[in-house]
Amino acid sequence: MNISLDFDGTYTEDPQHWNQFIDSFLEAGHTVQIITMRAEHETNRSLKDLAKKIPVHFTDRKAKLPYAIEKGFHIDVWIDDNPMWIYQDAKQERVDFYNEYQIYKHAAEALGLHVKNYNEWLNS
Numbered sequence: 668m669n670i671s672l673d674f675d676g677t678y679t680e681d682p683q684h685w686n687q688f689i690d691s692f693l694e695a696g697h698t699v700q701i702i703t704m705r706a707e708h709e710t711n712r713s714l715k716d717l718a719k720k721i722p723v724h725f726t727d728r729k730a731k732l733p734y735a736i737e738k739g740f741h742i743d744v745w746i747d748d749n750p751m752w753i754y755q756d757a758k759q760e761r762v763d764f765y766n767e768y769q770i771y772k773h774a775a776e777a778l779g780l781h782v783k784n785y786n787e788w789l790n791s
């Protein structure tokens with residue numbers, strides 16, 4: 668199986684367990700790669716560490732499926748907290764919302780407050 672794992676809102680929610688998932692699936696002979704809508708200049712320590720182990724692809728806000736087709740690889744299983752971004756380009760407005768959410772999330776965590784998930788936050 669060729670598996671695409673999303674980064675923001677998926678891997679980032681529990682890196683320790685996703686690392687176990689990645690190791691386990693690699694060991695079983697599957698391939699796992701990160702396909703993120705970030706641009707390459709938005710990489711961070713965590714993505715750099717992942718890139719030592721598995722391919723990391725940056726679509727730069729482009730929909731993930733057309734990106735994969737264009738690059739010539741086939742994904743069997745998509746794991747993504749926002750499945751619409753497999754098919755749709757990210758609109759800047761959505762990206763702005765997501766960045767705003769990250770600011771809220773870090774502030775709430777720093778203050779020890781309950782942290783709403785992204786969809787809860789969007790609907791509040």
Ligand SMILES: [Mg+2]
Pocket residue numbers: 673674675676677747748749
């Ligand atoms: Mg995501």
